[in-house]
Amino acid sequence: MAMTSVIRKTNIQGDIWPGLPKRFQTFLFFRIRKPDQFKTQLKAFVPEITTAETASAWKDAKKREKKLHPKDLMPGNVVPSTGINISFSAAGLAALGKFTFEEAAVKKDKKLSAIFRERQLRGGLFSIGMHQDLVYEGWDDPRDLREAYKPFGEKKERLIDGVILVTSNVERDMVEKVNRVKEHFLKESDVDPDTYILSNDPVVEFPLVRIGTTRPDGKEHFGFKDGISQPNIEGLDDTPKGREPKAVKPGMIFSGYEGDEMGQPDWATDGSFMVIRDLQQLVPEFDKFMEDNAHRAPFAADSPNPKEKLAAYIMGRWKNGTPVDVSPHDDKAGEPEFHAANDFDFQPVDRHDKCPFGAHIRKMRPRGDLNDDHAVIIRRGISYGGDVTPEERAARKSDGKFERGLIFVCYQSDIRNGFNFLTTRWASNNHFPDKKTKYVGEHGPGLDGIVGQRLSHHPPRSLGLPDGNEPSENRIELDNWVIHRGGEYFFSPSIEALREYFTGPPDYPELEGGS
Template structure:
């Protein structure tokens, strides 16, 4: 059965902020975290901002695609400006009903109020966005260059204070240079498993086109599931976690308060990375894990921790050596499941990509011989916890001195500005962090903790490796992995529609 676009909702891309569904086009990003000092000045100020819509982003992306097809590689100016507010910010703006909706409990508490759930460091110790520096909102600015972003600041936001707001904190991110464009600082391809989104624009075009709409109507690109848009923006049908198929339409994600229609929650976290220490640890872990029957190099050990080779090639498809034909950009980097690796001998259960997106993995030992039906149901549950990720790297490239010493220079802080859009903070972001990444027994008892984003007060966390040569579950090594990613602060925001901002 071919894809029936008429059965999918029409998305109001003219009012949905651009970063939520298509994602603002960026090589550089600036986040300005602010406090509202005078709502009477701030409201007309924010109402007058030229907020970038999803429709505008789609036009930018289409023009970039046309230019590339014509062999034009020059950067296209792509200025982007979005805004999101904390619970305190929306309260200061007089939004009604925020205290009455039970589904807003996590949003009201803020990330600092959820440290126990997330196993985060004490909020009082956060160097950014902690309780000692509360914020009301964030301006998200993007562009092809930092100069382009600063032009937007000068033209629309300056001078600070004139619009009734004050600057509390700022974060700057950059896409890493070629040939590691799109890779995070440990060197691995990042953001290569974004979900596709069902729905069409007001003009009738699919938001996410299908590579093969006739023979494979439930995917965008190979392995990219098409999800119902209510997972990422309020007011549209979402996934059905109990559906017999991933494509089964679920209930509409109704906005907790009316002004939240066509908006989404924005989760932000600053994650610092100790790169040279990670590299040294990977070498040491490889020595510990390696046996005559299952030799493990440092490169393979790193791939087992992440679940992909640095190229983006999936470990489950190429378990002992990198394969450029499966790398990022090949079109095959997501065309895999875990159906043939139920025992975790190819890709460890606790590998980052398996922890955060287990696909069709059936949890624990509830189904030793899963059928096609139970596998599809398992993936239907998984897809109801997905996030639309919008992170970007921050900080300089690894220096020569750091590489030689194996020690990070405190003056050279680097990491990831994690960001994602969801319609349920609890069932999407917090569920993935708490129930999957931090849970040593997901997806199978004794699996271990996600070695990349897993949070724990313990100095090391367990990690069960793979046995890709012998394929014997008894050969999988039991390892202890130190922490090389530190959560340094974050917050929960809400990104309203442009229409809602105009109506404040």
């Protein structure tokens, strides 16, 4: 693939960059039952897809509106905008004849082998999917997964071929658009267009529907401001200032640009791999832990709110977004310029008295702890579920009837060097950031207290905390407040690829089903 230099906003799906408007979002996970009919429907559907250019214009309009009416921008007055994007799993590409799992058979045939080299989307983790990647490796407990994310039948088929994202700043607009999307893909069937689970031999079926809602002040369920500190992309975003992380090459997010080392086929240019991760949050248990353990953190002893300070040190930011590296002792409540601050780099990197080495934001983006960003993702998640009930708060325990959490979404040009690397090699690695044992002890910085996972043969979940000593001696054992409910790996193609390549004939007609 020849590298592209000019980023084509009209060809990129808008959720990748700059992000779709999403006070409300529906995830329509689909399975393709009739590939030929689906291709016809997909071709007619492409004009509905929101591009980066359109999403960027909406974002600019919202900024202008907010500048003109800074105090009047209430939910009912936001710029109306409803977005749609679509992505496919490897199983979905195979259903369309655009991917094969039969590499051995292909390599025996000269013609098929040439097609494979020219057109097959590369990425081993994308091919096997999230279940095989994380369950078989021991990170995910299969008992915790939603049924739709599990393989089924004797052939262990994957149920999810793709996902349609429908987002809006206005709930009724989202519901209207969801109904239109379902009607579009169901119009040849004799079923109610508002039915999710289909019958009568449909073209597609929707085995899973997930709905997310942005919470007040943009905070996730643990109470922290979400979506802060996204990577700046060269050629698209503003140039970073001061100690902000350097801008990243566009190829770290999009296929076919400088920084993309995957060597993808030409049709993949302007696309990006999407990861969806379903995370249930145990909020009462999280709050209980902070209340019960704040006294064990020496740095919290003189704080007016010890439990909030412990939570801030585990996250790396106060709940309003202020980084503890910038303000380790208070959250700068009356100084909003600090609440999305990004101008810090954890220097000096041989100390963690301001921000623990194992804090979530330091694990996920080490800044000064590394020379450069070589593992980068753009996050586009959204919360789901209602607030903690008074009964749950009193019991300090989650009620299974009221599940809540985060539908985590991220984009990158390489899943192995993006999401997988961040979660397994950094978040779940007790000894990352590297070379810190001199300052935090032989057990290392510890696990990421938010998303870090523990393999069965690993030591208990713990986090090294600053206490003024070198090496620090204070270490706290962590509970597990996030249940990993599964997910899937997808590819979000360009508009051109959707319109032309995806709706064309199968690449491997000689192989049954194109897979």
